[in-house]
Amino acid sequence: MRAFLVTLIIVLVALVVKIDLTEGTLPLAAFYPKETEELCEDLREPTYINIQVIQGDTIHSLFAMQPAKVPMTFPERLQLFYRLNPHLQLQELVAGENIKLPLAFELENTCK
Known part of the structure; x- marks a missing residue:
C-alpha cells in the first residue's frame, strides 16, 4: 500500500x-491587451515631413519650427522621431542630412 x-x-x-x-x-x-484599441495601437503610422538639416539645427528647434498637428508630449514625439529615423539614435544631426519629422499619427482602418 x-x-x-x-x-x-x-x-x-x-x-x-x-x-x-x-x-x-x-x-x-x-x-495580451484586452481592448481593441490597445491591439490597434501598434498599427498606427505616423504622418511626417521630410526636411533637410542645416547647421545648428537641433531636435528641439526642428520640433518648434514644425509643431505637431495633434497634441503630443515631447517624449511621444521624440519616440516617433527615432522610430522614423533609427539611424540617428546616439548620433548628432549632420548638416545636409534628410530626416523625417513626425507631425501626427494617422490611423489605418485595419482594426476591427
Whole structure:
C-alpha cells in the first residue's frame, strides 16, 4: 500500500511539473491587451515631413519650427522621431542630412 501511495504522489508531482512547464503558472491572457484599441495601437503610422538639416539645427528647434498637428508630449514625439529615423539614435544631426519629422499619427482602418 505504501508503494502505491508513493507512486501516486510521484505521478501527481510529475503531472503538476509538466503542466507548469508547458502552460506556465500565470495565465497567458494576462500578457495580451484586452481592448481593441490597445491591439490597434501598434498599427498606427505616423504622418511626417521630410526636411533637410542645416547647421545648428537641433531636435528641439526642428520640433518648434514644425509643431505637431495633434497634441503630443515631447517624449511621444521624440519616440516617433527615432522610430522614423533609427539611424540617428546616439548620433548628432549632420548638416545636409534628410530626416523625417513626425507631425501626427494617422490611423489605418485595419482594426476591427
